[in-house]
Amino acid sequence: MMGLSSHWLADAAAGLANDMSDASFWMPTQASDQASRVDSLFDFILWLSVFFFVVLMAATVRFAWKYRQKSPNQRTSPVKHNFKIEFLWSAVPTVLLVVIFAWGFNDFTALSATPSNALNLRVVAKQWAWTVSYPQLDRECTPTIDPVSGTQATTFYLPANQPFTVQLSSDDVLHSFWIPAFRVKKDAVPNRYTGFTVTPTVPGSYHLFCAEYCGTNHSRMEGTVEVLNAEDWAKFLSKEDERCKLDLKAPNYGEKLFAKYGCAGCHSVTEDRATVVGPGLYGLPGREESTSAGKVVADDDYLRESIVYASKKIVSGFEGKQMPSFEGRLSEQEIGALIDYIKGLDGHENDGGPTNDDKNE
Numbered sequence: 001m002m003g004l005s006s007h008w009l010a011d012a013a014a015g016l017a018n019d020m021s022d023a024s025f026w027m028p029t030q031a032s033d034q035a036s037r038v039d040s041l042f043d044f045i046l047w048l049s050v051f052f053f054v055v056l057m058a059a060t061v062r063f064a065w066k067y068r069q070k071s072p073n074q075r076t077s078p079v080k081h082n083f084k085i086e087f088l089w090s091a092v093p094t095v096l097l098v099v100i101f102a103w104g105f106n107d108f109t110a111l112s113a114t115p116s117n118a119l120n121l122r123v124v125a126k127q128w129a130w131t132v133s134y135p136q137l138d139r140e141c142t143p144t145i146d147p148v149s150g151t152q153a154t155t156f157y158l159p160a161n162q163p164f165t166v167q168l169s170s171d172d173v174l175h176s177f178w179i180p181a182f183r184v185k186k187d188a189v190p191n192r193y194t195g196f197t198v199t200p201t202v203p204g205s206y207h208l209f210c211a212e213y214c215g216t217n218h219s220r221m222e223g224t225v226e227v228l229n230a231e232d233w234a235k236f237l238s239k240e241d242e243r244c245k246l247d248l249k250a251p252n253y254g255e256k257l258f259a260k261y262g263c264a265g266c267h268s269v270t271e272d273r274a275t276v277v278g279p280g281l282y283g284l285p286g287r288e289e290s291t292s293a294g295k296v297v298a299d300d301d302y303l304r305e306s307i308v309y310a311s312k313k314i315v316s317g318f319e320g321k322q323m324p325s326f327e328g329r330l331s332e333q334e335i336g337a338l339i340d341y342i343k344g345l346d347g348h349e350n351d352g353g354p355t356n357d358d359k360n361e
């Protein structure tokens with residue numbers, strides 16, 4: 001148990017009242033595999049700073065006293081340079097900074113590695129709410145609006161001890177997806193995908209915030225992450241479960257959009273990669289593509305750009321041909337569904353692909 005005063009302070013500082021049960025003075029509950037890593041580095045930097053603060057202040061006070069002016073006619077002796085001390089005060093901080101950098105970089109890369117059993121979430125930020133969908137499960141968690149405060153809160157669900165990957169995008173301005181108990185925070189940037197992978201470890205209910213000022217109701221852009229044990233997660237997955245409505249547009253939403261927007265009239269989707277008007281899209285994701293802007297790997301960002309801003313990178317061999325601009329015509333969810341569809345053409349598992357039993361266990 002914590003002291004009364006530190007408990008009050010921590011609550012007040014972070015507004016995390018119900019995350020605080022086993023929190024430390026500085027930090028909320030550790031509820032992911034990333035949390036202890038982040039906290040260790042935080043503690044290391046904190047205690048390192050405390051150590052040098054004490055050493056430096058003690059030396060300052062001692063020297064100020066020892067070398068004080070003892071009589072009015074005492075003169076300062078000339079200060080000469082001292083190689084040993086100068087070397088030390090450069091080398092020691094350099095080594096410490098490199099250690100901090102390597103440590104932080106290591107933790108940062110851990111956030112970027114996506115294991116194949118990860119549950120994939122697509123998170124779209126929009127002034128002033130989050131929409132969280134599960135392309136593998138055909139489910140979508142939408143915000144509920146409090147008519148009095150204007151708070152738009154989204155509750156979504158995760159299984160404990162299974163990694164999940166978030167692919168973030170924004171329909172308007174910069175937002176930032178922040179779950180303090182997981183120690184993860186990532187900006188949602190318009191016209192680009194960002195993301196991370198992390199594993200929740202403790203069943204419970206945790207806060208989600210927007211951590212980037214995004215306009216009037218920024219502080220009311222909230223949510224709750226419910227981390228479920230295996231039994232409750234199985235319940236959530238059952239068809240009868242009412243939490244996060246089954247996405248009625250699914251299945252085959254991407255394929256339907258592909259027909260609806262006329263993509264099918266210009267692009268073949270069969271293995272022969274036949275050219276209709278534009279290039280065949282089979283096998284494109286992950287491949288290296290020659291374009292007017294040089295060679296690029298066809299990742300989600302490239303696919304996104306090819307669909308929304310087709311003229312930015314023209315595929316080699318298609319210089320004279322025009323793909324119509326879809327700028328402003330597709331919602332983030334539609335773009336995501338189209339990308340999932342293209343990625344699923346070769347039947348490979350992918351982050352938007354169909355539900356797969358191995359993936360949801």
Ligand code: HEC
Pocket residue numbers: 258261262263264265266267277278279280281284289298303306307310311313314315318321322323324326338
């Ligand atoms: C009028 C014909 C036409 C329509 C409609 C069209 N495209 Fe295209 N598309 C093209 C052409 C031509 C290119 C090649 C030139 C370029 O890169 O802009 C292309 C390029 C692409 C690329 C990049 C392909 C590569 O090999 O790198 C993707 C992805 C793509 N289109 C997806 C779509 C999607 C999704 C839609 C529907 C929302 C769509 N296209 C609608 C003609 C079309």
Ligand SMILES: [Cu+2]
Pocket residue numbers: 125128174175176210211212213214218221
């Ligand atoms: Cu926001």
